[in-house]
Amino acid sequence: xxxxxxxxxxxxxxxxxxxxxxxxxxxxxxxxxxxxxxxxxxxxxxxxxxxxxxxxxxxxxxxxxxxxxxxxxxxxxxxxxxxxxxxxxxxxxxxxxxxxxxxxxxxxxxxxxxxxxxxxxxxxxxxxxxxxxxxxxxxxxxxxxxxxxxxxxxxxxxxxxxxxxxxxxxxxxxxxxxxxxxxxxxxxxxxxxxxxxxxxxxxxxxxxxxxxxxxxxxxxxxxxxxxxxxxxxxxxxxxxxxxxxxxxxxxxxxxxxxxxxxxxxxxxxxxxxxxxx
Amino acid sequence: xxxxxxxxxxxxxxxxxxxxxxxxxxxxxxxxxxxxxxxxxxxxxxxxxxxxxxxxxxxxxxxxxxxxxxxxxxxxxxxxxxxxxxxxxxxxxxxxxxxxx
Numbered sequence: 001x002x003x004x005x006x007x008x009x010x011x012x013x014x015x016x017x018x019x020x021x022x023x024x025x026x027x028x029x030x031x032x033x034x035x036x037x038x039x040x041x042x043x044x045x046x047x048x049x050x051x052x053x054x055x056x057x058x059x060x061x062x063x064x065x066x067x068x069x070x071x072x073x074x075x076x077x078x079x080x081x082x083x084x085x086x087x088x089x090x091x092x093x094x095x096x097x098x099x100x101x102x103x104x105x106x107x108x109x110x111x112x113x114x115x116x117x118x119x120x121x122x123x124x125x126x127x128x129x130x131x132x133x134x135x136x137x138x139x140x141x142x143x144x145x146x147x148x149x150x151x152x153x154x155x156x157x158x159x160x161x162x163x164x165x166x167x168x169x170x171x172x173x174x175x176x177x178x179x180x181x182x183x184x185x186x187x188x189x190x191x192x193x194x195x196x197x198x199x200x201x202x203x204x205x206x207x208x209x210x211x212x213x214x215x216x217x218x219x220x221x222x223x224x225x226x227x228x229x230x231x232x233x234x235x236x237x238x239x240x241x242x243x244x245x246x247x248x249x250x251x252x253x254x255x256x257x258x259x260x261x262x263x264x265x266x267x268x269x270x271x272x273x274x275x276x277x
Numbered sequence: 278x279x280x281x282x283x284x285x286x287x288x289x290x291x292x293x294x295x296x297x298x299x300x301x302x303x304x305x306x307x308x309x310x311x312x313x314x315x316x317x318x319x320x321x322x323x324x325x326x327x328x329x330x331x332x333x334x335x336x337x338x339x340x341x342x343x344x345x346x347x348x349x350x351x352x353x354x355x356x357x358x359x360x361x362x363x364x365x366x367x368x369x370x371x372x373x374x375x376x377x378x
Binding site for chain 1: 278297306351
């Protein structure tokens, strides 16, 4: 098995983010300035055309439910807030990989979108603050799976093989093959990117809920959203099983099964497209 | 909804998500019906993939989908929450099948 420190180092060097740290550190400086305006930050992102297009593509992926497409970064800044746009800026390159690896990660994008949509619906139902941030955590909750596939292709193949052979959850196969899971791997990268804990925690603990941890409410939302997307058969999360709903998370959210019914109706159903095992 | 490569796109298919070109311009709005011209223009603009509506022909029979649902929930038979959740999803699948959706 690989050494954990070396693994973390390999994860932290992930992806072609050459232009990104520069623009993000610049954005952070701008954000701290009292006179910062959404327009100024939007203009800065818009200077990098490729990046701007990627961010707009994500914003318009459907999970925010805006009726007309958002066509400028400034608009996105105003509607979604700085933290969401920053997160999308950072993750744009990871989602690129997702598109590139559509063979070995088939369905993960749909699963991620479904989870974002479910998270947004749950947060809306509970009148939680900043539902956009919760939705983006839903979108990126399986970030670690993408990183494992890209940075540890051999182990990824072993994980796939284990899942197929044992029909187990992918997370259990990860633990067996890597000694860590996509939750750890995702957290390493998000921390490296200095994203705020309110976004990191719901992703890093979506499958390991604890009521006294910070941002337990958001974590509970992402946890449940993941399960609802799987239950509905939206996309493919890498396995054909579903983790059980955590009782602590369920009690914290305090939803009824009528709520669940409504939320599930809002999800893209299993439209019959075959799962890829 | 399903995501396909532009080279697989067929005239008549309906785009379900806005499509952006490499210059950041919105090329197609959701709901646009593809034509052969559009498809060749999209690849000229550097668009690689699109999301289109699933055609009904691909919808699998309800029995098969319910069997998959059972398989997904295997191991949770004693878990009250999971049992209720499965009932909700199964009911929605049957309703969807009944209305011909």
